[in-house]
Amino acid sequence: MKITNAFRWKENSLQPCEIRVKDGMIAEIKNQMEEVSGEEVFDARGALVAPGFTDVHIHLREPGAEYKETIASGTGAALKGGFTTVCPMPNTSPVPDTKENLKNLMSRIKNDAVVEVLPYASISLGQKGESLTDMKALKEAGAFAFTDDGVGVQEASFMKKAMQNAAVLGMSIVAHCEDNGLAGSGVVHEGEVSERLELPGIPSSAESVHIARDAILAGETGCHYHVCHVSSASSVRVIREAKNAGINITAEVTPHHLLLNESDIHKDDAMYKMNPPLRSEEDRQALIQGLEEGTIDFIATDHAPHSEDEKQQSMRKAPFGITGLETAFPLLYTSFVRNGNWTTGQLIEWLTAKPRKVFSMSQRTLEPGQPATLTFVDLYTEEEIDRHRFLSKGKNTPFHGAKVSGIPKCTMIEGHIAWEGWNK
Numbered sequence: 145m146k147i148t149n150a151f152r153w154k155e156n157s158l159q160p161c162e163i164r165v166k167d168g169m170i171a172e173i174k175n176q177m178e179e180v181s182g183e184e185v186f187d188a189r190g191a192l193v194a195p196g197f198t199d200v201h202i203h204l205r206e207p208g209a210e211y212k213e214t215i216a217s218g219t220g221a222a223l224k225g226g227f228t229t230v231c232p233m234p235n236t237s238p239v240p241d242t243k244e245n246l247k248n249l250m251s252r253i254k255n256d257a258v259v260e261v262l263p264y265a266s267i268s269l270g271q272k273g274e275s276l277t278d279m280k281a282l283k284e285a286g287a288f289a290f291t292d293d294g295v296g297v298q299e300a301s302f303m304k305k306a307m308q309n310a311a312v313l314g315m316s317i318v319a320h321c322e323d324n325g326l327a328g329s330g331v332v333h334e335g336e337v338s339e340r341l342e343l344p345g346i347p348s349s350a351e352s353v354h355i356a357r358d359a360i361l362a363g364e365t366g367c368h369y370h371v372c373h374v375s376s377a378s379s380v381r382v383i384r385e386a387k388n389a390g391i392n393i394t395a396e397v398t399p400h401h402l403l404l405n406e407s408d409i410h411k412d413d414a415m416y417k418m419n420p421p422l423r424s425e426e427d428r429q430a431l432i433q434g435l436e437e438g439t440i441d442f443i444a445t446d447h448a449p450h451s452e453d454e455k456q457q458s459m460r461k462a463p464f465g466i467t468g469l470e471t472a473f474p475l476l477y478t479s480f481v482r483n484g485n486w487t488t489g490q491l492i493e494w495l496t497a498k499p500r501k502v503f504s505m506s507q508r509t510l511e512p513g514q515p516a517t518l519t520f521v522d523l524y525t526e527e528e529i530d531r532h533r534f535l536s537k538g539k540n541t542p543f544h545g546a547k548v549s550g551i552p553k554c555t556m557i558e559g560h561i562a563w564e565g566w567n568k
């Protein structure tokens with residue numbers, strides 16, 4: 145098959161590109177190539193072609209909360225968003241905290257997933273922060289890394305032991321940083337918004353105190369330590385200092401923390417409730433700077449689907465989280481690339497090469513010998529985000545109605561069209 149009429153990001157610009165695919169692999173890639181008679185031709189309609197994106201932080205909700213999302217629906221959403229590798233968090237029921245539970249999860253993935261799914265295992269049994277899991281057995285069963293995402297690991301000595309064990313195995317500890325005592329029963333950022341809406345607040349320190357503690361422990365144990373969804377300026381500062389001190393620390397930021405701040409919350413609306421919360425404009429600017437300078441390594445969505453009923457409740461009661469897989473690229477492209485702040489290449493790198501490098505996954509590039517696992521993005525047509533058209537079961541997003549371009553229109557896995565959404 146020959147892919148024609150595409151553009152790739154090369155040498156700092158968009159260049160016309162044609163790709164020859166053989167046996168699911170990229171056989172040839174050039175600005176223009178000869179046609180072989182009788183060859184099947186795939187017209188990319190002027191789209192940007194990029195390696196399929198990688199998201200190391202999503203929630204698939206299966207097993208245990210299939211009314212929110214399933215492996216099938218969540219990976220369908222990933223395909224539509226241009227993601228071909230995703231890593232689901234272990235806060236499911238049961239938790240993948242034993243070899244058996246992880247193997248059960250892997251067999252569900254094998255049956256239902258439409259993209260590559262690399263699941264995390266938990267740090268503690270039941271994510272309770274009391275007993276460590278058998279990391280060796282979980283690694284052998286195929287765990288991607290270890291995390292108790294959804295909750296913070298409260299005890300420093302417990303985290304240290306987890307890091308020691310992970311370091312011996314050459315595995316990463318991935319942390320949702322939240323000190324329960326400081327976070328209390330907060331539902332929004334402690335600051336302007338918590339005062340204005342008279343809602344309990346979560347201070348930035350609830351996050352940054354854990355990062356500071358863990359950075360020191362990572363330095364002591366030599367463990368690779370990765371911080372989930374960084375949200376505050378103080379956290380960026382701590383990570384920057386830790387990196388400067390030579391500690392093996394990496395970090396991610398979500399699209400919503402890059403795009404929104406507490407002032408975007410106009411009323412008690414649970415579509416804006418996520419953990420960590422949307423913080424101040426100063427925090428948002430620090431996150432953007434942190435990403436641009438490399439203190440924050442890449443972008444992950446923290447795709448967190450919930451049911452309509454759950455999200456229609458007050459922020460005091462509704463669960464934390466918003467969906468992200470189907471909106472990430474267009475939102476970021478529209479807000480940061482179209483206005484010239486970032487290049488298309490930077491955004492692709494933060495969604496593919498960087499996360500893969502941090503977690504030592506094989507790189508995905510547009511080169512011969514690579515799988516033809518590709519995302520095609522229409523950079524120009526403007527559309528409104530319509531949450532009712534999500535493939536995810538979770539329709540919970542604060543971005544409904546946002547006008548965006550940079551919309552993924554087709555995703556190919558090893559040369560096969562896995563999803564297509566071109567306008568007729």
Ligand SMILES: [Zn+2]
Pocket residue numbers: 293294295320372373419420
């Ligand atoms: Zn989390």
